[in-house]
Amino acid sequence: MKSAKIILLSVVMLLPFMAFRSVSKTVIRDDFKKFYDQYGVEGSFIMYDQKNDRYTIYNQEQMNTPFTPASTFKIGNSLVALETGVVKDENVVFKWDGEKRPLDVWNKDTDMKDAFKNSTVWYYQELARRIGEDRMKKWLKKARYGNADITGGIDAFWLSGNLRITPREQIDFLRRLHDNQLPFSERSMNIVKEIMIVSDTLNTVTRAKPGAGKQGQQYVGWYV
Structure with a gap:
């Protein structure tokens, strides 16, 4: 693990209601490097201020680098599950299968609302299985979610499979x-x-989703 590279990606938005503009201003903050160095990680930070149509960016080169979305894909998975009727709302409960998992909050019956909050992997794997490959692929392409590549298993493509999304694409999706x-x-x-x-x-309302996973020899962490 010591030899593995750790990538930390921060994607933040300040979003009052207004229409998109065609050309955005960009502020580069190279001084943010010290915060990444402090924890021994590589990474990037992107904040979009919609009111002023302005990006604040650290490590601009990484904006278009594709990474596994890990648990940030729970946003997309939830949307597809609702749209296809796999769950009628956020309160639909799936029964726990009895298999002990690392976090106590995962070892019980749960609904989508709590599964999102607690990042309950098995719940979202079951959602994906019920959605199925055809519908999942169709909706990810329609929503232009990253590369929309669901190879690697219907219940694992966002964890250990080939789904990839760049920090810029995360901002666009959000x-x-x-x-x-x-x-x-x-x-x-x-x-x-x-x-x-x-x-x-x-x-002030803050909406967010963290995510963590492994991509080759890299450990990837998101906060979007």
Whole structure:
């Protein structure tokens, strides 16, 4: 593990409601390197401010590098599951299969809302199996989610398979979700935006999803 490269990707947005503009301003923050060096990781930071149509970027070269999405794909998986009717809403409970897993919160019956919050892998693997390869591939292509490559197993393609997404594509996907411009119903998108909430204080709502996985000899971490 000591020889493995660790990539930390931060994708953040500041998003008041307004239409997209054609040309964005960019601010490069090379001084952010010290924060990555402090923890011995490589990585990048991208913040998009929609009000001012401005990107703030550290390590611009990595913006178009594809990485495994790991658990950040729970955003896309949730949208497809809702749109295909695999679950009718975020409160549908799947029964735990009794297999002990590393986190106690995974070892119980759970619904999609809590599975998203707790990053319960088995729940989302079951969602993907119920969606099936044909529907999953169709919707990922339609939504332009990364390379939309689901090879590697219907219940593993975002973990150990070939699905890849770049930091820029993550921003694009989240911007379109925010503005209801993805090819899903408004209801599906609103449910997912609701379960993404991690804080709601002082008139500020933060929606996010972390993700961690391995890609070759790299450990990849996301916070989107």
